[in-house]
Amino acid sequence: MRQKMALSSILGTAFPSRENVSDPLTGPATNISPTTLLETFIPGYGPIHKFLLYTFGFDVTVLVSLGAILWLGGRIGRSVWTVIWALIAANWMAEVSVSSSDEIHAHLLQFLAHQYRTKSSRRLMAETPTKSAWELDSEDAENLETTVDADGNIKWLNFSNQEAKTQPIFTPAIGNHSFWHDGTYFTLRRKEVTLFDELGGGGAATLKDKEILTLSCFGRSTEPIKALIQHAKSHYHLGHNAKTIIKRPAPKDMRRFGGRGSWVKIAERPCRPMKTVVLDEERKMDVLADINEYLNPATARWYANRGIPYRRGYLFHGPPGTGKTSLTFALAGVFGLDIHVVSLLEPTLTEEELGMLFTNLPARCIVLLEDIDTAGLLRNDPESDESKKVDGDSSSNQDFNVVNLTKALRKAQEQSEEERKKGISLSGLLNIIDGVASHEGRVLVMTTNRPEKLDDALIRPGRVDHQVAFENAKTHQIQELFERMYANELPRTRLQPSVDLTPPLPPTTGEKVKVLNAVVAEVQGDELRALAKEFAARVPEGLFSPAELQGFLLKRKKDPRKACEEVEKWVAGMLEVKRAGGKLVPQ
Numbered sequence: 001m002r003q004k005m006a007l008s009s010i011l012g013t014a015f016p017s018r019e020n021v022s023d024p025l026t027g028p029a030t031n032i033s034p035t036t037l038l039e040t041f042i043p044g045y046g047p048i049h050k051f052l053l054y055t056f057g058f059d060v061t062v063l064v065s066l067g068a069i070l071w072l073g074g075r076i077g078r079s080v081w082t083v084i085w086a087l088i089a090a091n092w093m094a095e096v097s098v099s100s101s102d103e104i105h106a107h108l109l110q111f112l113a114h115q116y117r118t119k120s121s122r123r124l125m126a127e128t129p130t131k132s133a134w135e136l137d138s139e140d141a142e143n144l145e146t147t148v149d150a151d152g153n154i155k156w157l158n159f160s161n162q163e164a165k166t167q168p169i170f171t172p173a174i175g176n177h178s179f180w181h182d183g184t185y186f187t188l189r190r191k192e193v194t195l196f197d198e199l200g201g202g203g204a205a206t207l208k209d210k211e212i213l214t215l216s217c218f219g220r221s222t223e224p225i226k227a228l229i230q231h232a233k234s235h236y237h238l239g240h241n242a243k244t245i246i247k248r249p250a251p252k253d254m255r256r257f258g259g260r261g262s263w264v265k266i267a268e269r270p271c272r273p274m275k276t277v278v279l280d281e282e283r284k285m286d287v288l289a290d291i292n293e294y295l296n297p298a299t300a301r302w303y304a305n306r307g308i309p310y311r312r313g314y315l316f317h318g319p320p321g322t323g324k325t326s327l328t329f330a331l332a333g334v335f336g337l338d339i340h341v342v343s344l345l346e347p348t349l350t351e352e353e354l355g356m357l358f359t360n361l362p363a364r365c366i367v368l369l370e371d372i373d374t375a376g377l378l379r380n381d382p383e384s385d386e387s388k389k390v391d392g393d394s395s396s397n398q399d400f401n402v403v404n405l406t407k408a409l410r411k412a413q414e415q416s417e418e419e420r421k422k423g424i425s426l427s428g429l430l431n432i433i434d435g436v437a438s439h440e441g442r443v444l445v446m447t448t449n450r451p452e453k454l455d456d457a458l459i460r461p462g463r464v465d466h467q468v469a470f471e472n473a474k475t476h477q478i479q480e481l482f483e484r485m486y487a488n489e490l491p492r493t494r495l496q497p498s499v500d501l502t503p504p505l506p507p508t509t510g511e512k513v514k515v516l517n518a519v520v521a522e523v524q525g526d527e528l529r530a531l532a533k534e535f536a537a538r539v540p541e542g543l544f545s546p547a548e549l550q551g552f553l554l555k556r557k558k559d560p561r562k563a564c565e566e567v568e569k570w571v572a573g574m575l576e577v578k579r580a581g582g583k584l585v586p587q
C-alpha cells in the first residue's frame with residue numbers, strides 16, 4: 001500500500017495530470033516536461049516510461065532526450081557541413097564531369113577499379129568483366145587440359161565453371177568517394193540520373209538511365225583532373241596496343257545523340273599479322289605504302305594546301321574467301337587503327353544517320369563496307385527503276401488480264417515496301433562518301449565479290465583511289481598456306497577446340513597424359529618445305545580459294561603428311577562438287 005502511494009507520488013511529480021496544469025490564459029505558466037512532449041509525439045510512450053520507472057526506477061526520458069539531442073546535433077552539423085562544403089566547392093575547387101555516353105567514363109572506371117582494388121574502399125560496385133576468347137586463353141589455359149585417365153577415357157575440355165572463375169572487377173559504388181593520385185586529393189561523385197527521353201523508341205517518350213562521374217580537386221585549376229583523365233585513358237589503352245578494336249553503329253536510340261556514342265565496340269581481337277595474309281608481295285606492299293603515305297600528317301597538310309578532300313578509298317575485289325576481310329584486319333593491325341564496320345543492309349539505318357555516323361568517326365580509322373554489291377543500293381535513276389519497268393511491261397501488253405494486273409500490283413507493292421526498308425540509296429551513299437560533311441582522315445575499304453555489278457559512280461577516283469584484286473590461290477600461295485599452317489614458330493594458341501577426335505594416346509598407368517592440346521607438327525624446316533611443294537603440286541592453281549584450302553588443312557592440322565596424302569582425293573571431290581554446282585564439300 002505504501003509502495004503504491006510512493007509510486008503515485010513519483011508519477012505525479014514526473015507527469016503532472018491535466019488538472020495540475022493551469023490554463024495559460026487564466027492561470028500561471030504551463031509546466032511542459034520532456035516526458036509530456038514525448039508522450040505527445042510518441043504513441044504509447046507514457047505507459048512504457050511509467051513501466052520502466054516503476055520496475056527499474058529508471059527514467060528513460062533522459063536517454064531518449066539525449067538521443068534526440070545527438071540526432072538533431074548530427075543533422076544540424078551535417079547541414080552546416082554541406083553548406084560549408086558547397087561554399088568550398090564553389091569557390092576553391094575545380095571539377096570535371098564525364099557522362100556514361102562517352103567512352104572516357106569506361107576508361108575512368110577501369111582505372112579507378114585498379115586504384116580501389118589496392119585502396120580497399122568500403123563502398124564498391126562489383127561487375128563481371130566481359131572477356132573475349134583470347135583473354136580467357138592467356139589467363140586460364142593452365143587449368144584447361146585435355147587428358148586421358150588411367151582407364152583410357154578422354155577428359156574433354158570443360159568450360160562450365162568459367163563464369164564462376166572469372167574474377168569480378170570492383171568500381172566505386174554510386175555515391176561520394178575520395179582518393180589520392182600523384183599527390184593530389186580528388187573527390188569523386190558517381191551519380192545515376194534518369195532522363196526523360198522525349199524522342200525515345202517509336203516516337204514515344206521513355207525514361208533513360210545515365211551515369212555521371214564528377215571529379216573534383218582543391219584549387220581553381222582543372223589541370224590535375226585533366227591530367228588524371230589523360231592518365232586513365234593511357235592506362236586503358238596500354239593493354240590494347242596489340243589488339244584491333246571493331247566497332248559498329250550503336251543501337252538506334254543511342255546514335256540519335258551523335259558524338260562518339262554513335263559507335264559501339266563489338267569486339268577486340270589480337271592484331272592479325274600481315275604475313276599471315278597470302279597475297280602477292282607487290283600488291284601487299286603497294287597498299288601498305290599507299291595507306292602509310294596517306295596517314296602521314298604531312299600528307300593531310302598537302303591535301304589541304306591543294307584544296308583536295310583528305311580522304312582515301314580502297315576497293316578489295318575477288319572471289320569469296322580470298323582474303324579481302326583478312327587484309328583489312330591486318331592493315332588495321334599494322335597502322336593501329338580501329339575498324340568501323342557498317343552494314344548498309346541494316347533496316348534501321350537511314351541516310352541521315354549514316355551521314356552522322358561518318359561525321360563522328362575518330363581522326364584516323366578504317367571504315368569497312370563489306371560486300372558492297374549486295375548492299376541493295378538503289379539507283380535513283382528513273383530508267384532503272386524496277387517499279388517503272390513493271391508498269392511499262394503491263395501497259396505495253398494490251399491484253400493483260402486481272403491476274404496479271406494483280407500480280408503487277410503486288411510486285412510493285414513489295415518493291416516499294418522493300419525500298420522503304422532499305423534506308424540507303426546509291427546517291428545517298430555517294431553523298432556520304434564524298435559530301436562536305438564526310439569525315440576527313442578515314443580509310444574507306446569496300447569489299448565485293450562482283451566488282452562488275454558496281455555502279456561506275458561508286459568506284460570513280462576520289463571515292464575509290466586504289467583497287468586490290470584477290471584471286472584463288474596460285475601454286476606458290478598454296479605452298480605458303482601449307483607452310484604457315486604447320487610452321488611451329490607462329491604464335492601458337494594454347495587453347496585448342498575440343499572437337500578434334502584424334503584417338504587418344506595409350507594411357508600411361510596411373511598418370512594423366514596430355515593428348516589433344518598441343519598443335520605441334522613434327523615435320524619442320526626443309527622437310528616441311530619439301531612437303532609443302534609436294535602438296536602445292538597436287539592442287540591445281542587458281543581453282544580453290546585460300547579459305548577452302550585452309551578448311552581442308554585445319555581438319556588435318558597436326559599431320560602435314562596426312563594432308564599431303566589426302567589432298568588429291570579432296571581435290572577430285574571438290575572439282576566434282578563445283579562441276580555439279582553443289583554446296584556440300586568433301587571433308
Ligand SMILES: Nc1ncnc2c1ncn2[C@@H]1O[C@H](COP(=O)(O)OP(=O)(O)OP(=O)(O)O)[C@@H](O)[C@H]1O
Pocket residue numbers: 276277278279319320321322323324325326327447448449470545546547548550
Ligand atoms: N589470302 C589469304 N591469306 C590467308 N588466309 C586467307 C586468305 N584468304 C582467305 N583466308 C582465310 O579464309 C578465311 C576467310 O577469309 P576472308 O574473310 O578474309 O575472305 P573474304 O575474301 O573477305 O571473303 P568474303 O568475300 O566471303 O567476305 C579466313 O579465315 C582467312 O584466314
